[in-house]
Amino acid sequence: MSEIKVPEMGESITEGTVSKWVVKEGDTVSQGDVLLELETDKVNLEISAEEDGVIESITRQEGETVQVGESVGVIGAGSGAPKAPPAPPAKEDKPAPPAPANEQAREPKTDLATAVAVSKPETGDTIATPAARKLARERGIDLTAVQGNDPIGRVKHDDVRKHDDKPTNLGAPPSKPAPPKPPVADSNPAKPADRVPMSRRRRTIANRLVEAQHNAAMLTTFNEVDMTAILDVRKRRKDKFKEKHDVGLGFMSFFTKAVVGALKAYPMVNAEIDGDDVIIKKYYDIGIAVSAKEGLVVPVVRDADRLGFAGIEKEISSLASKARNNSLSLSELQGGTFTITNGGVFGSLLSTPILNAPQVGILGMHKIQLRPVAIDNERMENRPMMYIALSYDHRIIDGSEAVSFLVKVKELLEDPETLLIEG
Incomplete structure (x- = not known):
């Protein structure tokens, strides 16, 4: 067994990026076979197998940055990955027998009211639909003051709207809801664009040109x-x-x-x-x-x-x-x-x-x-x-x-x- 290591690449280069694996786990390789391509700041290098064997594991994937001397995989002894034996045919599932009547009688009964009661917070918060909560937030209404007509006491959107329409002062006319605002056109709609990472060489060129200036x-x-x-x-x-x-x-x-x-x-x-x-x-x-x-x-x-x-x-x-x-x-x-x-x-x-x-x-x-x-x-x-x-x-x-x-x-x-x- 031997490790696949990143070789020395010159005194000015200490790391690279795994550009492409030519082999995969389980492949049989011979000494001198190309295993992967490594992209550096200046050139792309091919890393070859130093002995015969089987790719036992690949520890660093394409796109990852690796250092000189770092292990990126392992070559083990053998002639290839063994093939897994064929799986036995799946047995046909038989339907489960119906439960006895007395067992069915023991099943707990759950209705809507019980479910709501169980899920209701212990803090005493009002149960309300998401639409009702949204409208209450927009109009600054306390949900605990809204009377719901739902059989289980849940506040709905219409309950909040009707509550807001009630006069808060008998001498004052009921407030009218504000007219809906016309939709505003998006002044900066999304435009098609592609985002692609710069290659290691392009990043190096960019950094050195800026450094020179x-x-x-x-x-x-x-x-x-x-x-x-x-x-x-x-x-x-x-x-x-x-x-x-x-x-x-x-x-x-x-x-x-x-x-x-x-x-x-x-x-x-x-x-x-x-x-x-x-x-x-x-x-x-x-x-x-x-x-x-x-x-x-x-x-x-x-x-x-x-x-x-x-x-x-x-x-x-x-x-x-x-x-x-x-x-x-x-x-x-x-x-x-x-x-x-x-x-x-x-x-x-x-x-x-x-x-x-x-x-x-x-x-x-x-x-x-x-x-x-x-x-x-x-x-x-x-x-x-x-x-x-x-x-x-x-x-x-x-x-x-x-x-x-x-x-x-x-x-x-x-x-x-x-x-x-x-x-």
Whole structure:
């Protein structure tokens, strides 16, 4: 017999949610069989059987939160849950013989008056119907003063109404009941709506985005890039690039190289705040934001400065595929130094990206759009332009440094050949 326990999932993850049990009690399992799926803040994990046996018990159900090391079930020895023997056919019940006459005579007789007398409170409260009590409350009438005509002394609705209509003063005319009020229309009628719980990953994303805004002096600066040169390179080289490297030549490799070149020129944008200290990193692990089914994830391209265009494209393609298949490992999500996010794939023309803490910089890409651009004093041309945005932590990055960083990115993108040298 062995317990099914929640495994270690990385130093930053201490709990998860049971997303789905693949097996049920009584099922026979072999070593390596998937038992359940566990949802964590960053990834979904599959927990497998460590030995052959039978699912003896499941102690934590779907939707419950469990801690690392906690037992969620038990695998016992055996070949499966024994089948219960078929139940014997039910015997046909025979009608009970009638009770003797003398036994029937001993049955106590109960009539309405007796029942009421038994149920009447010992405090002497008046027996009244619910409608009578409601009307008495509305009109402020003491039920003990109402005379009921019921044979057992019960006060009814009409008794209360007639009592209220009696004149309390012989010289005063009987009071008339107030006219009924017209029904008031509901000013806020119920409207159809669904209430669904947020997934653990969505809650984590929400908390960290709010935390980033609360803990950083975040500011955003903008610029625009003429994408003519990059589009020309891609048009001329994409077929041979695809044939040689078996991967497409996208925009992300150009932007990753440009960001690395700018980070080398302005190292503070590649830093991190740790208490009263600043950690300036000498390596370049670039996070690439990917939209997955359960929310945004940011897998990391390690040592992007040492990769060529093909290496970057292959790594991004692999990470994006894993993100959409929910198969990213924790190591692929941790430790980035700077992040790039591309809202342009959804049609965004301009945005202010939020920092991916503890990083102090994030670059936002946007939609490429033809816009008229002044080439010189006499010529205007329609050029493929993209707005880019840099959000940064103003606590350690000055405005001039942030603007200069973004200008450097712009210059490298508009002259892609320099990426081979400075990227």
